[in-house]
Amino acid sequence: MSLRSPSVLRRPLAVAATAMLVLTTMVAGPLSPATADGDKDQKVSERADIDQQLEDLRIDLGGVNDDLADTYMALAETELLIPQAQQDLEDAQAELEAAQENNRQIGERLTAAQDEEKQLSGQVESGQDEVDSSDEELSQIALDAYKGGGMPSPSSVYIGGGSPQDTVDRSMNYQLTLESQGSRLDTLRSDQAVTENSADRLTAVREEIDALKSDAEDAVDRTVAAEDAAATAKQDLDDLYATQKTQRDDLESKKATYEEDEEDLESRGSTLDEEIQELAQQEREREEAEQAKKEKPAPAPAPNGGGGGSSSSNGGWVYPVNARLNSNFGWRYHPIYHTRKLHAGVDFPVACGVPVGAAHSGRVLAHTYNSGAGNKLILSHGIQNGKLITSSYHHLQGYAAPVGAEVSAGDPVGYVGTTGSSTGCHLHFEIQEDGNSVNPANYL
Numbered sequence: 001m002s003l004r005s006p007s008v009l010r011r012p013l014a015v016a017a018t019a020m021l022v023l024t025t026m027v028a029g030p031l032s033p034a035t036a037d038g039d040k041d042q043k044v045s046e047r048a049d050i051d052q053q054l055e056d057l058r059i060d061l062g063g064v065n066d067d068l069a070d071t072y073m074a075l076a077e078t079e080l081l082i083p084q085a086q087q088d089l090e091d092a093q094a095e096l097e098a099a100q101e102n103n104r105q106i107g108e109r110l111t112a113a114q115d116e117e118k119q120l121s122g123q124v125e126s127g128q129d130e131v132d133s134s135d136e137e138l139s140q141i142a143l144d145a146y147k148g149g150g151m152p153s154p155s156s157v158y159i160g161g162g163s164p165q166d167t168v169d170r171s172m173n174y175q176l177t178l179e180s181q182g183s184r185l186d187t188l189r190s191d192q193a194v195t196e197n198s199a200d201r202l203t204a205v206r207e208e209i210d211a212l213k214s215d216a217e218d219a220v221d222r223t224v225a226a227e228d229a230a231a232t233a234k235q236d237l238d239d240l241y242a243t244q245k246t247q248r249d250d251l252e253s254k255k256a257t258y259e260e261d262e263e264d265l266e267s268r269g270s271t272l273d274e275e276i277q278e279l280a281q282q283e284r285e286r287e288e289a290e291q292a293k294k295e296k297p298a299p300a301p302a303p304n305g306g307g308g309g310s311s312s313s314n315g316g317w318v319y320p321v322n323a324r325l326n327s328n329f330g331w332r333y334h335p336i337y338h339t340r341k342l343h344a345g346v347d348f349p350v351a352c353g354v355p356v357g358a359a360h361s362g363r364v365l366a367h368t369y370n371s372g373a374g375n376k377l378i379l380s381h382g383i384q385n386g387k388l389i390t391s392s393y394h395h396l397q398g399y400a401a402p403v404g405a406e407v408s409a410g411d412p413v414g415y416v417g418t419t420g421s422s423t424g425c426h427l428h429f430e431i432q433e434d435g436n437s438v439n440p441a442n443y444l
Contacts, residue, residue, distance in 0.1 A: 280434055326346075358413050365378040387434045
């Protein structure tokens with residue numbers, strides 16, 4: 001049976017339902033490109049931070065066999081990745097819970113809308129039957145009246161009455177008949193209005209059902225994707241834990257294999273560099289001899305004077321390479337053997353082959369080599385407060401200034417390398433006072 005509806009249907013429920021679906025999609029739908037780009041940038045930043053930490057750790061592994069160092073670095077990377085993997089799993093589980101809740105809410109709304117559709121369908125059909133019945137009855141009365149067999153005219157009520165009482169009764173019957181037909185007409189109009197409103201609402205509910213069904217399909221897809229993501233994140237974390245255990249066992253085994261290396265990592269209780277102390281003494285004697293040759297005693301040298309420059313202790317010092325500081329001066333524990341050792345300088349993580357500049361004006365005292373420092377260059381910066389100031393540059397790939405050369409601050413003196421006891425390209429830089437290493441931060 002076809003339902004009658006007004007020429008212009010009103011659909012407030014459909015509009016509200018559509019707005020709700022749009023809002024749901026905005027809140028719980030897929031990430032926008034901007035958000036996705038933000039997540040990508042965050043991942044890149046997190047990876048860069050991990051790489052920097054690994055770079056710092058590798059530099060701290062000085063004096064360790066390469067095989068052992070590589071095993072430790074693999075374990076360190078795994079352990080640095082675990083916290084992010086745990087966060088990824090928590091995020092994936094939260095997304096799965098949100099998707100499941102969204103799916104449940106859509107299912108509840110869909111069930112409620114279908115129940116309302118069933119109820120409204122019955123109301124509309126019942127109301128339409130009432131309208132049709134009343135309409136047919138009024139139509140018959142109108143037809144009978146048109147043919148002359150309908151209701152009596154007002155004049156016929158009073159003419160032909162057998163008695164006054166009969167006339168009163170006929171008048172009363174006439175009035176009741178008119179009121180009855182008028183009431184029936186009002187009821188018909190009311191039934192028609194109710195039926196039309198129910199039909200409008202039924203149309204809106206059916207539109208909402210169609211939209212909810214489409215949304216339910218999207219919610220199912222989202223839930224499936226979230227389940228897959230959560231399962232992948234869980235597997236990734238489990239794999240990292242399994243790898244961590246294997247790498248830890250491997251590290252312990254190799255520590256035993258290379259245990260003789262630990263003997264080379266004994267604590268160093270003094271900052272004195274005997275090699276540089278001897279060179280400093282020779283440099284002091286050279287400067288004193290040169291001064292003695294002069295006709296007149298030379299005035300007391302300015303702080304940091306001598307060598308190739310005369311900058312004061314508060315100026316003229318520059319970083320030897322354009323890079324961040326990695327490891328400060330002071331005592332530290334070896335990350336594998338946990339032995340206590342003085343780090344007598346500062347480290348700059350930088351690629352091999354990068355030029356190294358003089359930290360201050362001076363003269364090249366020596367090129368040396370040993371198993372710890374590798375290729376090392378030593379500069380003299382003259383006498384300051386009665387002490388000869390020197391700087392040394394370790395693990396060099398090669399030299400850029402010959403012994404005896406006068407250099408200014410920033411002039412190339414060598415190239416970054418990883419010679420000696422080094423597990424990665426970097427510059428180890430020290431400053432000494434009469435051969436005793438001091439904190440370079442006091443100068444740089």
